Amino acid sequence: DTAVSQTPKYLVTQMGNDKSIKCEQNLGHDTMYWYKQDSKKFLKIMFSYNNKELIINETVPNRFSPKSPDKAHLNLHINSLELGDSAVYFCASSQSKGSHGNEQFFGPGTRLTVL
Amino acid sequence: QKEVEQDPGPLSVPEGAIVSLNCTYSNSAFQYFMWYRQYSRKGPELLMYTYSSGNKEDGRFTAQVDKSSKYISLFIRDSQPSDSATYLCAMETSYDKVIFGPGTSLSVIP
Numbered sequence: 001d002t003a004v005s006q007t008p009k010y011l012v013t014q015m016g017n018d019k020s021i022k023c024e025q026n027l028g029h030d031t032m033y034w035y036k037q038d039s040k041k042f043l044k045i046m047f048s049y050n051n052k053e054l055i056i057n058e059t060v061p062n063r064f065s066p067k068s069p070d071k072a073h074l075n076l077h078i079n080s081l082e083l084g085d086s087a088v089y090f091c092a093s094s095q096s097k098g099s100h101g102n103e104q105f106f107g108p109g110t111r112l113t114v115l
Numbered sequence: 116q117k118e119v120e121q122d123p124g125p126l127s128v129p130e131g132a133i134v135s136l137n138c139t140y141s142n143s144a145f146q147y148f149m150w151y152r153q154y155s156r157k158g159p160e161l162l163m164y165t166y167s168s169g170n171k172e173d174g175r176f177t178a179q180v181d182k183s184s185k186y187i188s189l190f191i192r193d194s195q196p197s198d199s200a201t202y203l204c205a206m207e208t209s210y211d212k213v214i215f216g217p218g219t220s221l222s223v224i225p
Contacts, residue, residue, distance in 0.1 A: 004158070041201055043218070
């Protein structure tokens with residue numbers, strides 16, 4: 001059974017387009033995240049939701065808008081795509097916010113290429 | 116100064132070698148320290164985590180934290196080709212915000 005799944009796996013699109021990436025977790029976790037991993041493998045948090053409430057909102061262009069319809073889903077919509085948005089986007093989930101090491105389970109990633 | 120620093124490598128070792136991977140950090144508020152392993156074209160997976168200073172051992176892997184020096188290490192004994200991956204150190208501030216290091220790419224040559 002897939003714990004954290006993302007669709008699509010690959011996304012190739014033109015500059016200026018709007019696209020969405022979907023994420024679902026079947027682990028019963030309360031917290032979900034979006035990360036961006038650039039070409040140098042640097043993994044940087046973008047957003048975090050706990051029980052559908054936004055709790056982390058890093059310095060990300062407002063062209064990026066997360067949406068959590070329920071605690072098992074966290075989608076990422078990107079408007080007016082730019083070349084610099086090309087990266088691998090990872091969704092992750094964890095049991096809850098707070099202490100004790102907080103293992104995050106990652107999805108397989110969505111490789112976005114903006115032409 | 117970046118919050119978490121890590122030598123990106125690449126690091127190449129022969130099979131059976133002991134591998135030492137290290138990270139330094141600047142934020143003394145970090146309490147939880149983790150190591151994630153990421154295989155090529157896959158998502159990271161948690162390998163080990165430790166709370167505060169000290170050592171933790173799990174099979175061939177040992178994680179070490181020295182909070183006074185703001186320095187953490189991961190040791191891999193008897194390294195195997197299947198250990199070839201990128202290793203990301205990660206540290207938790209509060210709530211769920213985890214800061215990742217840039218990762219060290221490791222190749223274990225048979």
